[in-house]
Amino acid sequence: MVLRLAIRRKEVIEYMKGIRILGRSIRDAFKSVFRNFSLSIASIACIAITLVLVAIALVISENVNHFTSNLEKELSIVVYLNEDTTVEQADTIKDAIKNMASYQDLTFKSKDEWKTEMQGYSDDLNTTLAYLETNPLLDSIVVKVNDIGELKSTSKAISEIPGVKSAKYGEDTVDQMVIVFRVVEKAMVVLVIALILVTAFLISNTIKLTIYSRRNEIEIMRLVGTSNTVIKLPFMFEGLFLGIIGSIIPILLSLYGYIIAYDHFGGYLFSHMIELVTTVNLLPITALVLVIIGGVVGMLGSWHAVRK
Numbered sequence: 001m002v003l004r005l006a007i008r009r010k011e012v013i014e015y016m017k018g019i020r021i022l023g024r025s026i027r028d029a030f031k032s033v034f035r036n037f038s039l040s041i042a043s044i045a046c047i048a049i050t051l052v053l054v055a056i057a058l059v060i061s062e063n064v065n066h067f068t069s070n071l072e073k074e075l076s077i078v079v080y081l082n083e084d085t086t087v088e089q090a091d092t093i094k095d096a097i098k099n100m101a102s103y104q105d106l107t108f109k110s111k112d113e114w115k116t117e118m119q120g121y122s123d124d125l126n127t128t129l130a131y132l133e134t135n136p137l138l139d140s141i142v143v144k145v146n147d148i149g150e151l152k153s154t155s156k157a158i159s160e161i162p163g164v165k166s167a168k169y170g171e172d173t174v175d176q177m178v179i180v181f182r183v184v185e186k187a188m189v190v191l192v193i194a195l196i197l198v199t200a201f202l203i204s205n206t207i208k209l210t211i212y213s214r215r216n217e218i219e220i221m222r223l224v225g226t227s228n229t230v231i232k233l234p235f236m237f238e239g240l241f242l243g244i245i246g247s248i249i250p251i252l253l254s255l256y257g258y259i260i261a262y263d264h265f266g267g268y269l270f271s272h273m274i275e276l277v278t279t280v281n282l283l284p285i286t287a288l289v290l291v292i293i294g295g296v297v298g299m300l301g302s303w304h305a306v307r308k
Contacts, residue, residue, distance in 0.1 A: 007210060029237035033245075039209055040242060046202040047246025047298065051290055054195045055254040058286050061188035063269075068148070070183050073104075075148060077169045079141040079156050089110060089163050095141060096161050100154075104144040111137040138165065148178055200301045216261045235306045236299050245299020247290045254290070255283055 033040045079097070090108060097106060109117075114137045151169050157289060159167040180236055221231055259279055267276050 008306075018120070019089050024234075026237050028234040031242060033240050034243055041197055043202075043242045044246040047243055048249040050195050050202065051247050051250035051294055052253060054192055054293060055286060055290055056251045056290060057188050057191045059194065059254060059258060059282065061185065062276050062282055062286070063190065064181055066183050067274055068185070069274060071148065071177070073144075073180075075144070075151065075169060075184060076105075077082050077143040077145065077151065077158065077167050079143060079158055079167045080138045080165045082141060082308075083138065083164050084165055085163050087141060090141070093163050094141060097141065097158055100157055104146055105142075106144075107142045109140050109142060111135050111139050113146055114138075114140065130214075140184060200297045201302075202301075204304070232303065232306045235302045239298035239300075239302025240295050243294035243296070243301075244291060246298070247294030251287045254286055258283060 079093070081093065085093075092104060094108065112135065115135050116135075133170060143158070144155070155167045155169055158164060218231060262276055262279055265276065267278070268274060269276055
């Protein structure tokens with residue numbers, strides 16, 4: 001019983017000691033930011049500049065992903081049936097498409113439905129279609145696929161089904177758009193990673209200058225038996241603080257900049273086809289990501305510098 005109490009008391013003492021070291025490290029780190037003000041400003045400026053670029057890359061990347069996602073929802077394959085296709089044959093074709101394609105939705109539209117819909121597009125088209133004695137349009141099946149990358153292969157497979165005259169999805173334009181947006185998505189990911197590495201490098205080198213200016217202080221701490229952990233912790237928290245403070249400017253710029261741009265363009269870029277991500281959905285996530293990147297990279301950069 002006595003041994004158990006002694007062990008318990010030792011654990012409590014070690015826990016309280018750890019709390020005191022942590023609190024002292026945070027306090028010293030906070031003081032160091034102001035004590036080495038010029039170096040801190042240099043670090044914050046470096047972090048702010050690189051995180052501004054990260055913020056721009058994040059905003060562009062998120063809007064590209066948003067547009068691609070909307071495009072995937074809207075794009076569809078229009079399957080035109082032969083003129084003499086019966087209702088039973090149309091049902092057979094629908095079943096064949098269901099068996100071969102990974103689809104979201106599949107809708108049959110008769111030529112009369114197409115005629116009514118197209119008559120509503122313009123007065124001239126309405127007059128032209130009303131003048132014709134027979135309906136020149138074709139029955140069709142509108143297929144929406146789950147993955148935009150499956151449009152080409154699915155369209156080709158559907159066009160080979162007996163009774164299908166053609167299967168179109170705007171091949172030339174859509175294929176080019178898909179290629180462009182895939183390249184932009186990958187480029188944004190590479191850019192964000194590269195900027196994070198640059199931020200870590202800048203913080204690491206700036207903290208190295210801070211450590212070098214305080215090398216005598218660190219040497220004294222080592223001579224009196226201070227552990228490496230106790231020496232490193234204040235610098236790591238200092239890097240954390242610098243990273244968080246450095247992320248404030250990019251956050252404010254991205255917040256106000258995107259709100260102004262969103263209002264200026266009315267929520268759309270160039271046309272209603274390219275819808276921008278709403279500020280409510282984009283800005284909180286962007287701000288959180290910038291704070292995390294600034295803080296984590298600042299801490300890791302400081303840890304790397306101190307370890308060296």
